[in-house]
Amino acid sequence: MDQPRHPTLIPLPDELRTERIVIRPYRADDAEGLFAAIDESRETLAPWLPWVHRHECAADTRDFCLRSLANWIGRATLEVGIFDARDGRPLGATGFPRLDWRARTFEIGYWLRRSAMGRGYVGEAVRTLTQFAFEELAANRVEIRCDARNDRSRRVPERLGFPLEGRLRNDSLDPTGQPRDTLVFALIPEDWARVRREWDLNPSPGPSPEGRGVSRQWRIG
Numbered sequence: 001m002d003q004p005r006h007p008t009l010i011p012l013p014d015e016l017r018t019e020r021i022v023i024r025p026y027r028a029d030d031a032e033g034l035f036a037a038i039d040e041s042r043e044t045l046a047p048w049l050p051w052v053h054r055h056e057c058a059a060d061t062r063d064f065c066l067r068s069l070a071n072w073i074g075r076a077t078l079e080v081g082i083f084d085a086r087d088g089r090p091l092g093a094t095g096f097p098r099l100d101w102r103a104r105t106f107e108i109g110y111w112l113r114r115s116a117m118g119r120g121y122v123g124e125a126v127r128t129l130t131q132f133a134f135e136e137l138a139a140n141r142v143e144i145r146c147d148a149r150n151d152r153s154r155r156v157p158e159r160l161g162f163p164l165e166g167r168l169r170n171d172s173l174d175p176t177g178q179p180r181d182t183l184v185f186a187l188i189p190e191d192w193a194r195v196r197r198e199w200d201l202n203p204s205p206g207p208s209p210e211g212r213g214v215s216r217q218w219r220i221g
Contacts, residue, residue: 007075016128022083025072031062033090037113044114048150050175082125091116094125104140106133134192141188148181157185161195
């Protein structure tokens with residue numbers, strides 16, 4: 001992919017759709033449902049994600065949705081929601097919260113609402129975004145970072161074949177203000193060729209049988 005003069009002109013999909021999930025930018029009318037997802041999951045999210053306390057009501061979440069959409073339009077960050085393909089219910093979030101268009105590097109983040117955990121949704125979303133980054137955005141690097149103590153988050157890149165590059169000791173503070181170690185997983189194009197072959201041999205995105213046989217439909221807008 002050639003580098004456009006203006007990031008705003010980089011073509012992006014309106015949504016990425018699999019059999020079970022839709023990944024798309026937030027809209028203002030997502031606020032109520034997204035706030036409910038955050039509110040039910042505070043105990044599981046708060047130890048790892050410092051932004052949780054900033055969502056005290058649906059108005060806070062509406063502000064977040066609008067700011068995320070503005071960043072999407074400006075291509076500054078690409079934060080998106082994960083929605084149930086059947087009924088549109090917010091399941092969580094993912095996207096590229098940190099990216100460098102010039103270097104073509106993309107960091108994937110994710111969280112899932114408590115009632116949707118254990119069904120392979122995050123793995124499905126990360127697989128979809130990773131494929132999109134390498135095959136549509138010409139990525140040179142796709143990265144996942146997580147708190148070294150967060151076993152649930154760490155298992156996502158491990159299961160998907162992301163090599164562990166290292167452990168950054170005391171590199172940042174956790175939501176309580178204490179130093180934390182960060183694990184860094186990443187794929188580069190040479191890794192992607194191997195991982196894609198492994199995914200083709202094992203199409204299941206997660207432990208749930210209903211998630212097998214995922215087909216991806218790209219809708220470029």
